[in-house]
Amino acid sequence: MRQRQLGALRVGEIGLGAMSFGGMFGATDEEASLRTLDAAQEAGITMIDTANVYGLGVSETVIGRWGRAATVATKCGIVSGPPRSIDNSEPYIRACLEESLRRLKRDHVELYYMHRHDPKVPIEEVAGTMARLIEEGKIGGYGLSEIAPYTLRRAHAEHPVTAVQNEYSLWTRQPELGLLQTCRELGVAFVAFSPLGRGMFGEHAPTRADFRSGVDFRHTNPRFVEPNFAANIAAIEPFRAFCRDRGWTVSGTALAWVLAQGDHIIPIPGTRTAEHLRDWLDVHPSAEDLAEIGRILPAGFAWGDRYGDHQSMAVERYC
Template identity: 35%
Template structure:
């Protein structure tokens, strides 16, 4: 597994990371702590050292799922977590905060759940427009000075916010959704990252499973899967339209002796070493399939064919419901 630099942090991460969210919530039932640890061990054994979680995933459960794994392998793992979304006692969403006082409380809570002394990469999960980003990043910078955090990141912010934040303290990574079906960050955000030497961490590089070809109809989703709870790309007829787009990649996948998922990941990987995809899974064979994408070499002609097969404007449905879109590009 090749390593690449994480922006201006000096930290080296695996070319492919692992998104841990689905182990605890959102994509059907959570897995047990033992099952989670087993899968994380398998990822590490195969060369993945970059693991991504957040305090809101499972209302803290996801961080707790990583604690045993982190205790065994702390020196070998680059761990990213996030703050901003708040959850109530019963897991209900209770707002969002970028308040400096809250940030300092949130990092201590995450450190306790994870059972570690320092977080490698600490993200602002979403920006609260009511709090100056300079104040929030200033509080995050204090965590670096205190030795609780090694590097800082932002998620789903605008290029303007990134520049303002970077003026306060070096930002090492910006995380946003990026895949063949979500490409709008190519216009301003990725160029801004490159100008500032900020790594771009791509979450949902498989389009929340859409690009795997495994989800073709409602019955393919398990109970409690949030994609079936009003996600615009999977509801109101959008799923059928988007599946027909994904099917256009079948011949390309066959030609490369690869799966649809591997073509989707190889496309992201081909966009540059400063773009690090973090697909997640609950299954070992999917983990191995994802890693196999590193062996799929796409030519410029292949990339052109992929993008022609799935034009951005042809994708049906927004990536988030309207109620959550206000937190994007803030």
């Protein structure tokens, strides 16, 4: 697998998002997650992305039990509750990091994200906390998630940011309106989460029956409720046909499109199974193919917002 820059490190151009190891999108088990991690390593994926809230520590625990060498990124800042809240204070960040390191069975992580920015805490204070953790050898670099370009600029001026992690895919294009450009300008990696549209760009179109009521994020997400859901399935079907006609996997083609949007972009798709992971690899569209994909799925084609009001706490919107 080709590599891309993540701060001072070189990592595989595709990372592995480990949110699903915590059961967020359906039942899984430790053995299946361990097989997925093995398959990722065999494919040349070297960065594993997790968070303390994924399964309330389950995802980090699985990665810790796996125990193989990898570039590990984790996050803090979301307080699960109830009620759910955001905490960007230094004591909370430090306490969460120690808990994550214990679960991961590590004395440091290569990348530590602020999962959400609390607007009541100046981002310069967050950057200062992260800078001290870097100086202490606890983390290799820090990142920010779901932020706007102006927040990145302020944090980066205080202490260089390693990575920004925001949603980006064929159906979520907001980062094109300034954030991708700002990351490139500042030399910051852009880590694209949900690059497969939370399962919409899998090999088979999802159905509402696939979503677990009360647990699965998609159950109440605007893009996955009717009438939006049916409209989105229909809009993506011509893209599926395009992939089938070329003998390409749908997920591999969607990832190839994301990768083609900039060499500073690292997508982190997630999966619960090693078999699905193999679908991501070995799709190499031409410039003409990419242009056709853009015609089939133009910016703004998706029906519904990417978050409902109940899901958008501390998500920075700038357009």
